Amino acid sequence: MTESLLDIRGISKSFGALKASDDVSLDLKQGEIHALIGPNGAGKSTLIAQIAGSLRPDSGEVWLEGRNVTHHDTVARANAGLGRTFQISSLAMEDTVLQNAVLGALGARHRVPGVWRPVMRDSDLRATAIEALREVGLEEFAHFRTADLSHGQRRQLEVAVALTLRPHVFLMDEPMAGLGAEGSAILVEFLRNLKSRAPILLVEHDMDAVFQLADRISVLVYGRIIATGSPDEIRANREVREAYLGEEDEE
Amino acid sequence: MRRETLINTVLTLGLLAVPLAAWAMDEPYTITLATKVVILALAGVGLNLALGLGGLVSLGHAMFFGIGGYAAGILASHAQSYDPIMEWPFLIEGTQSMPVIWLLAIVVSALVALATGALSLRTSGVYFIMITLAFGQMFYYFTISWPAYGGEDGLSIYVRDRFPGLNTLDPMHFFGLCFALLMLGLFIVARISRSGFGLALNAARQNEARVRAVGIEPYRLRLIAFVISGAITGLAGALYADLNRFVSPVMFSWQTSGEIMIFVILGGVARLFGPVAGAALFIILEEVLGGVSDYWHIYLGALLLIVVLFARGGLIGLLAGRNGGGGHD
Ligand SMILES: Nc1ncnc2c1ncn2[C@@H]1O[C@H](COP(=O)(O)OP(=O)(O)O)[C@@H](O)[C@H]1O
Ligand SMILES: [Mg+2]
Numbered sequence: 176m177t178e179s180l181l182d183i184r185g186i187s188k189s190f191g192a193l194k195a196s197d198d199v200s201l202d203l204k205q206g207e208i209h210a211l212i213g214p215n216g217a218g219k220s221t222l223i224a225q226i227a228g229s230l231r232p233d234s235g236e237v238w239l240e241g242r243n244v245t246h247h248d249t250v251a252r253a254n255a256g257l258g259r260t261f262q263i264s265s266l267a268m269e270d271t272v273l274q275n276a277v278l279g280a281l282g283a284r285h286r287v288p289g290v291w292r293p294v295m296r297d298s299d300l301r302a303t304a305i306e307a308l309r310e311v312g313l314e315e316f317a318h319f320r321t322a323d324l325s326h327g328q329r330r331q332l333e334v335a336v337a338l339t340l341r342p343h344v345f346l347m348d349e350p351m352a353g354l355g356a357e358g359s360a361i362l363v364e365f366l367r368n369l370k371s372r373a374p375i376l377l378v379e380h381d382m383d384a385v386f387q388l389a390d391r392i393s394v395l396v397y398g399r400i401i402a403t404g405s406p407d408e409i410r411a412n413r414e415v416r417e418a419y420l421g422e423e424d425e426e
Numbered sequence: 427m428r429r430e431t432l433i434n435t436v437l438t439l440g441l442l443a444v445p446l447a448a449w450a451m452d453e454p455y456t457i458t459l460a461t462k463v464v465i466l467a468l469a470g471v472g473l474n475l476a477l478g479l480g481g482l483v484s485l486g487h488a489m490f491f492g493i494g495g496y497a498a499g500i501l502a503s504h505a506q507s508y509d510p511i512m513e514w515p516f517l518i519e520g521t522q523s524m525p526v527i528w529l530l531a532i533v534v535s536a537l538v539a540l541a542t543g544a545l546s547l548r549t550s551g552v553y554f555i556m557i558t559l560a561f562g563q564m565f566y567y568f569t570i571s572w573p574a575y576g577g578e579d580g581l582s583i584y585v586r587d588r589f590p591g592l593n594t595l596d597p598m599h600f601f602g603l604c605f606a607l608l609m610l611g612l613f614i615v616a617r618i619s620r621s622g623f624g625l626a627l628n629a630a631r632q633n634e635a636r637v638r639a640v641g642i643e644p645y646r647l648r649l650i651a652f653v654i655s656g657a658i659t660g661l662a663g664a665l666y667a668d669l670n671r672f673v674s675p676v677m678f679s680w681q682t683s684g685e686i687m688i689f690v691i692l693g694g695v696a697r698l699f700g701p702v703a704g705a706a707l708f709i710i711l712e713e714v715l716g717g718v719s720d721y722w723h724i725y726l727g728a729l730l731l732i733v734v735l736f737a738r739g740g741l742i743g744l745l746a747g748r749n750g751g752g753g754h755d
Contacts, residue, residue: 227639229635229638248638249635249638249639250638250641250642250643253638253639253640253641254641259639261635261639265633265635265636265639266633266636267628267629267632267633267636268632268633269628269632270625270628270629270632274625274629275629275636277625278625278626278629278636278637278640278642279640281622281625281626281640281642282626282637282640282641282642283640283641285641287623287642287646287647287650288621288622288623288625288626288642288647289621289622289623290617290618290621290623290624290650290654291617291618291621292621292622293617293620293621294620294621294622294624294625295620295625297622300622336636336639336640339640340640340641
């Protein structure tokens with residue numbers, strides 16, 4: 176038995192001839208940020224989807240806190256403690272920012288929501304929601320319609336909703352995308368503190384952020400993990416430099 | 427007061443004022459028309475919970491409207507003929523008591539909604555529309571070919587069913603009863619849409635993946651919504667039977683489903699009072715245009731097209747402006 180909270184064991188997934196995940200194994204330990212990097216189309220989002228349960232792997236297993244959840248759906252995995260943010264913001268756009276956060280807090284209760292009591296007057300839910308919004312710096316925007324938020328603010332709201340779930344494991348797909356330099360810097364600080372609450376599997380394109388934040392990095396290329404190690408090890412890895420970091424420099 | 431609240435208040439008062447004025451001027455036909463608006467609005471309030479809040483485009487709500495109607499018709503026919511519905515294993519007799527009829531209409535509609543919803547909610551989009559339509563048509567053809575209760579000819583309720591303490595034969599009394607039930611229905615739907623359930627249901631309409639990711643199963647929310655929705659429309663069907671003192675398979679037809687949907691769309695999808703405004707407008711058009719031309723449905727169609735293309739919030743949206751929807755603060 177390992178101390179891994181999340182354990183991915185030999186996951187493979189093909190779309191026709193394309194191997195989007197090729198025998199991928201990785202794990203996430205208490206208190207760490209494990210970054211998953213790789214060029215566009217490497218299969219990062221596909222892997223996240225299989226961990227979150229929205230996509231079935233062809234083979235392999237997903238273990239969460241010592242339980243095999245391979246055959247559990249998204250809802251069951253969320254209730255088992257998986258908090259996910261989407262690469263493309265996935266929010267109730269007509270609702271207010273606060274309503275989206277309250278929805279998360281409501282989900283964290285693990286029961287079918289009641290049909291009678293006004294939810295926005297539930298002080299526990301509100302407190303959880305507002306606290307999460309405050310943590311990501313969206314408190315002032317609580318009563319904005321989500322559709323009226325900027326792209327970056329929606330990314331922050333994604334993170335806030337994940338916070339309201341009080342998950343045991345965070346899965347974050349490119350949370351910094353489109354945040355701008357300042358926004359990214361704030362989020363980097365925030366995630367650095369967040370990992371003590373629950374470890375984070377972080378998919379990220381922003382290399383500066385990744386090398387600042389990650390305790391471990393795995394590099395995914397064409398669906399395969401070609402290296403896993405500390406930031407220094409990854410930086411020094413020849414194969415990684417050729418396959419990925421080199422390309423990045425040429426862009 | 428929010429503008430939409432003001433409009434809702436005006437609508438409610440107008441809906442009360444018309445039959446009162448008609449009563450003072452001794453115009454019972456107008457009272458009957460107002461009662462019809464109230465009952466059809468209630469049917470729409472039921473559908474609006476599924477359609478507006480849940481995004482479930484059901485073309486099968488005539489099913490519940492018809493079940494309510496036949497609950498009234500069948501119970502009343504047995505009471506009229508003193509012929510029990512069944513004697514074994516226990517005796518069940520017909521009744522003309524509205525509360526009993528309503529209860530049966532609600533329970534049977536809810537059960538049928540549970541069964542049909544459990545199957546049809548596994549699909550979405552156009553498949554959901556087609557499956558609900560198909561379920562409705564099954565009931566339609568079943569009642570047509572069921573001679574015990576009048577088949578194609580339907581069933582007559584010779585004397586309107588009774589409610590304790592009221593003279594339901596008095597149009598004003600019957601109007602008041604239906605009006606009270608409409609208000610109750612609106613109150614219930616308003617509460618539901620502000621609840622945690624309503625928040626999650628409405629979010630699932632906008633973004634299913636989001637709701638799943640917070641650990642809530644959209645299917646379950648939609649099924650509950652469909653059941654409550656069907657029960658409310660079923661109750662409206664029972665009242666409609668008593669209004670006309672007649673039920674026929676037409677109540678189950680897809681045209682009926684379409685009309686209920688038209689009330690919701692005309693008045694404003696997901697607006698609490700949308701079905702009230704829509705049903706009122708529909709009946710007014712039917713009376714005014716129907717008097718001018720037999721082809722008034724063409725004008726209705728044109729109006730519907732305008733609403734769908736240019737005024738998504740329907741009549742209420744046009745008057746109250748954007749937002750409102752679920753009514754969360
Ligand atoms: N549902 C799908 N059907 C077919 N191909 C897909 C599907 N989802 C992703 N892919 C393909 O799988 C590869 C990996 O995609 P993705 O996981 O989104 O990459 P990344 O997130 O690393 O940029 C891409 O080539 C993409 O086109
Ligand atoms: Mg991606």
